[in-house]
Amino acid sequence: MYAKNIWKDASEEKMQAIMDFSEGYKKFITKGKTERLCVQEALELAKAKGYQDLSKVKTLKVGDKVYLTNMNKNLVLFQIGKKPVVEGLRVLGAHIDSPRLDLKQNPLYEKNDFALLDTHYYGGVKKYQWVTIPLAIYGVVVKKDGTLINVAIGDDENDPVLGISDLLIHLASEQLQKTAAKVIEGEDLDVTFGSIPLKDTEKDAVKANILKILKDKYNFEEEDFLSAELEVVPAGKARDYGLDRSMIAGYGHDDRVCAYTSLMALLDSKPSDYTSCCILVDKEEVGSIGATGAQSVFFENAILDLLTLQNNTSLKDLRLALARTKMLSSDVSAGFDPLFAGVNDAKNAAYLGRGIVFNKYTGSRGKSGSNDANPEYIGWVRMVMDKKDIHFQTAELGKVDQGGGGTIAYILGNYNMNVLDAGIAVLNMHAPMEIVSKADVYEAYKAYQAFLEE
Numbered sequence: 264m265y266a267k268n269i270w271k272d273a274s275e276e277k278m279q280a281i282m283d284f285s286e287g288y289k290k291f292i293t294k295g296k297t298e299r300l301c302v303q304e305a306l307e308l309a310k311a312k313g314y315q316d317l318s319k320v321k322t323l324k325v326g327d328k329v330y331l332t333n334m335n336k337n338l339v340l341f342q343i344g345k346k347p348v349v350e351g352l353r354v355l356g357a358h359i360d361s362p363r364l365d366l367k368q369n370p371l372y373e374k375n376d377f378a379l380l381d382t383h384y385y386g387g388v389k390k391y392q393w394v395t396i397p398l399a400i401y402g403v404v405v406k407k408d409g410t411l412i413n414v415a416i417g418d419d420e421n422d423p424v425l426g427i428s429d430l431l432i433h434l435a436s437e438q439l440q441k442t443a444a445k446v447i448e449g450e451d452l453d454v455t456f457g458s459i460p461l462k463d464t465e466k467d468a469v470k471a472n473i474l475k476i477l478k479d480k481y482n483f484e485e486e487d488f489l490s491a492e493l494e495v496v497p498a499g500k501a502r503d504y505g506l507d508r509s510m511i512a513g514y515g516h517d518d519r520v521c522a523y524t525s526l527m528a529l530l531d532s533k534p535s536d537y538t539s540c541c542i543l544v545d546k547e548e549v550g551s552i553g554a555t556g557a558q559s560v561f562f563e564n565a566i567l568d569l570l571t572l573q574n575n576t577s578l579k580d581l582r583l584a585l586a587r588t589k590m591l592s593s594d595v596s597a598g599f600d601p602l603f604a605g606v607n608d609a610k611n612a613a614y615l616g617r618g619i620v621f622n623k624y625t626g627s628r629g630k631s632g633s634n635d636a637n638p639e640y641i642g643w644v645r646m647v648m649d650k651k652d653i654h655f656q657t658a659e660l661g662k663v664d665q666g667g668g669g670t671i672a673y674i675l676g677n678y679n680m681n682v683l684d685a686g687i688a689v690l691n692m693h694a695p696m697e698i699v700s701k702a703d704v705y706e707a708y709k710a711y712q713a714f715l716e717e
């Protein structure tokens with residue numbers, strides 16, 4: 264069903280299914296505020312459904328469920344199909360990193376009786392959106408002996424929250440003359456961390472007190488910040504949005520909403536002809552680079568593991584398996600916002616409540632950096648959707664020349680596989696509070712499942 268509002272024709276049962284499904288999703292993003300925590304959450308869900316560590320598996324048969332993790336920030340799961348893997352797979356790929364503020368390696372300093380933490384933003388952010396809101400810190404600190412310390416401050420109801428200050432309106436006449444990009448500058452996104460000086464200390468007594476608390480609570484020293492990965496993210500739970508509870512407000516819908524729906528589609532799907540796969544990658548917001556990003560050979564190696572277990576060990580088998588694979592690159596689309604209608608071509612925009620969004624291409628200017636899916640493949644995807652009465656729509660990212668963006672689609676496309684961008688429309692993308700429609704969340708889950716089972 265193309266471009267129709269889901270709520271209009273939803274039965275009582277479907278309305279209930281939409282609402283029920285969104286509860287699981289809200290839990291997932293409330294806990295999964297970093298890529299590491301998303302991997303942890305996803306693994307818990309997968310293990311409950313019988314998924315096993317592929318590196319410990321000796322044989323593969325139809326219906327077997329296996330996973331591999333990569334450096335705790337990247338996860339791939341497979342359900343073995345009836346045909347051998349060399350015949351190709353059905354892949355859903357989403358990213359679990361979201362824009363945020365990372366602590367610098369040397370973050371802690373004292374100024375005018377405040378202890379502060381210096382940050383470096385990660386991904387595309389409107390910096391002014393990150394001040395005067397409750398923030399939390401999550402991540403790990405790794406000591407020289409390899410001890411890994413988990414840090415979580417700001418979401419337990421007994422925790423304090425953190426935050427970044429902004430200038431009072433009374434003294435802001437100069438600030439308000441600046442462009443939005445300069446109102447809050449990157450170097451000023453410093454988190455307020457404390458204000459009590461340590462007794463009998465002369466220099467930097469507030470900082471000394473903070474270090475004492477860190478030592479007592481987490482048992483690490485200032486120098487251990489050098490080998491830490493600490494992420495400043497919005498504090499608080501994902502919540503229902505709108506009086507009719509039709510939407511979800513939360514941090515990190517981009518792209519955990521597609522990660523969760525892709526994961527659940529796999530976990531709830533029946534074994535099909537082709538091996539089903541869900542891959543959750545890191546680093547999409549900064550170009551998909553590095554060991555845990557979509558450009559890593561981790562995915563290729565995982566396919567190689569499957570092929571080896573099925574005695575298809577040549578390089579040609581690997582290349583054939585990848586080229587015969589079909590993929591939906593599960594990533595969010597820019598939802599049409601009536602308050603900013605001018606940035607879209609209304610007939611090629613994604614609307615909340617109208618189902619999964621297919622982007623033939625993303626990119627910017629002349630489709631630069633885009634995968635631009637083949638019409639032969641899009642035709643096949645339309646057939647799959649209509650067979651199961653799935654609501655879908657098509658869109659591009661704003662008007663031509665308006666801006667743009669990319670996804671992981673082209674990276675997997677490089678393996679010579681058919682890839683189409685497919686995801687959920689989001690309002691306020693990359694803001695500390697993003698919005699999605701519950702109907703779209705559920706419909707994407709059904710769409711991904713239909714894709715895997717076709």
Ligand code: MN
Pocket residue numbers: 358517518547594595
């Ligand atoms: Mn994304």
Ligand code: MN
Pocket residue numbers: 517548693
């Ligand atoms: Mn993004």
